[in-house]
Amino acid sequence: MAPLPRSAPSAQATDARGVIAFLDAIEGVPGIEPHGVMLLRHGQVIAEGWWAPYTPDELHHLYSLSKLFTSTAAGFAWAEGLLDLDAPVISYFPELDAEVTDPASRSILVRHVASMSAGHSTEQWDRALTADPDEPVRGFLLEPPDGTPGVTFAYSQSSTFALGAIIQRVAGQSLVEYLRPRLFEPLGIGEVFWLRHPAGRDLGFAGLHATTEAVARLGQLYLQGGSWDGQQLLAPEWVAEATRAHVDNSGGGDSESDWAKGYGFQFWMCRHGYRGDGAYGQYCVILPEQDAVLAMTSETHDMQAVLDAVWTHLLPAFDREGPAASDAELSRRLTGLHLPFPDGEEIPDSEFTAARSDLRFLQRVTLGPRTLTLHEEDGTTTTLPLATGTWPIAGHIAARAAKTDADTVTVHLQFTLTPHKLRIICDLRSGTFEAAWRTVPLMDPSKVTLSAVADPAHRLGL
Template sequence: MSDSFSDRAVEPSALLSGTALDGLTRAKPSSMGVDADAIVAFLNDVEAANLDMHALMIHRNGHVVTEAWRWPYRAERPRNLHSVAKSFTACAIGLALEEGHFRLDDKVVSFFPEALPEVVDDRLAAMTIEDLLTMRVGHETTTSGARWRGMGTSWTEAFFRIPLAGQPGGAFLYTSAASYMLSALLSRATGETLHDYLKPRLLEPLGITGETWDVGPDGINPGGNGLWAKTADLLKLGILHAQNGVWEGKRLLPAAWVADATRSHVESGRYGYHWWTHPDGAYSARGVFVQLAVVFPEHGATLAITGAIKGSAKLLPLIDRYFPAAFDAASKDGADARLEAKIVEWQKEDAPVAWKEGYLRQPQPKGTIDGSGVRRFAMEPNAQGIEELQFEFTDSECTFRLTDADGPHVIVAGLGRWIETPNEMPGSDLHHNYHLRGSPVVARACWLDASRLQMTWIFAETAFRDTIVCEFSENKLVFKREVNINSGALQHDDVTGTLRA
């Protein structure tokens, strides 16, 4: 049964009261030496640049001083953190080294003799755990998580068959294959998945709960991606490192490991052990489409951000403009109140975000196929394998059904309002190759004019937002689907159908 999002919506002020949920204490920015006006200016600049930022949390000196979530993203929702998972993986490697499971100079091939090719290249034989950590494995090309998610055979065997172009320990090449192999060898050395290994040692002590980590064909967590956790959990990863591995008086990570992991180990001066390094001494955990934790160790501060932004290079200059300067500037009278007012506006459903402009104008109340009954369209052969599309309208809802070889898939969209339901739709090729079945989708439909129905599907635990336009003409339908952001295609080819009798 559909669930009206407007009936479940959390008031903006309630989003600021998550202390009991995430275990972090709150304080006014000014009380922690943070200039709230600088945060307001940062948010204004993000809006002016039309950057789709979904959440912001700022922590300093033991307290969360700012937190805000764009609608419909919320504090309690898990989030696909993409390559931020790599920095969690680095923690597991640091702990396993401390426990003596392996050494940095151990050879990768020594862990998987059964998965090696018949002839092992000398360069492959020389590859070490440290080479994996620093992304200096000598691979010819990068491997994205999206590529491997579409592969049902052994990822471990696939790793050893990636062509080499150079000597391990040489040139830097960012590749999720290295992170996967770190997870695989940790599992081989400890007998546990990366996730299970981290849970009692790091996740539970940090108060991270409800997280999930995908598992590949070999029963191994990908290491470089596939981790779903809350924005506060991303923040906690940064806080732990800002505090040199200590959490609530207990050491969770060796101090020496934190120092080594967050300093550059490559000639370009930008990468440590699965952490990105910055010229000013800051460092960051980064995921595609800007899932981001930036640590300012000299200021005892951490920023956590999630969004749908194509490349951190678009956001990092704005962060550099205001941080860490905001931690050195004195707050002016009323700055905290100005920030609170800004956040209230920022979190409203009708906040001024570029993608919502189509909904801010008055939509048509009715369209060509409104009314009682069901309209079914037989679709012409197409690359998506769509066999039939069906529409059923009430006064307040549009039930949309897509049928392919796997059967029917349904989304219920509110007419002029948003409805949240578990997602059933296919379309992983538009979503960085993630299958989002069961993930919450917030959906709305409106008539752009008498013949064009538009639906928006917001996958609220991800960066993805699909826009669907259905063009009706007599007994014909043209179905168009596109996504806001992706590592691959941003739209499907149009699909044409004919009304069934």
């Protein structure tokens, strides 16, 4: 993979002090935990950093940021004549034609599912999956919309799933296979994997695992109107259509919310520019007026706060002169980053049983000064190394543990392919523990195990 060009912020007319203020903001707000960040200006990387145990090369679950890649696949299929935006969705599933009789369902067009305006007024995925777990498109089309297709907005995974299913059907390939020669290889994006449902069909609305830099490269492609290294990869007409508002999503809500500025083809419009985002803090923010892209992976429930920090600190830094010394200060700030963890005394050898746990399958925890062993209900054991001051990684799980008061051992498990952290609080007096996710993995609760969260690609045989 050819490296992206690097530059000092001041060489790209950016005041590094604004970037430092942005980092202060996202690190200083309780509940925001940055994992990786890349900022590009004029096609140059001017700031980048990863908070250990996260690294530049490891894949990260993008959650709904995956939708941008599905939109891009739709752009290629449209340009190749495989996808008609004005065709009814039902036309791509002729085997459902006799069943789907409601006129409103039959009037849902491809452009409607691309723009989250299929006409259902609420998230519909669970209902579609319940109706037909093997072919959710059938469940989607069998429920007549309660609004008007093309007008009624609802952020619904069913819409993106239907779009992705159509692309995979007309292409005769998975989304990853279809995108490999058209997007991933030309952009220099290496390994990725996409979760599937059903077997053989990439999920489309979530489940893509890729690096922070892959997100940055995709954002830069859109910023450049679909051009990369002098080659027009994606039709500029698609870029323009995908990144403009097709439907009003304000719903009479907060006028300052960046979730109420309109919706394109799987892109959110923003107060400034446009973006893709994913649950718990995955972002690709594209700022055409500033010729800038921000790619970020993180863990947070307060996604608006991160965007507020972008508008407050990064926007004013563009085209503002700053001292050269600030470039060096920013470089130092981005070196040796790591997720915080409380210090404490060395851990005594001890064993704990579950008192209360969000993970019903986690039965026992065995601790020593250098190792942590997790015992699951089915007899599976996972032993992880512990080391003071670092986040040693084993099997995509990084563990830290410390005696944080006289009677308590605090354990954090960081699942490095995901935004998720599991906190285990062990009581030395009772010999019991309580475990809770800081952000709960969005997957079938009955299938949540340590291995399923830590390495979903291995679990799925990808």
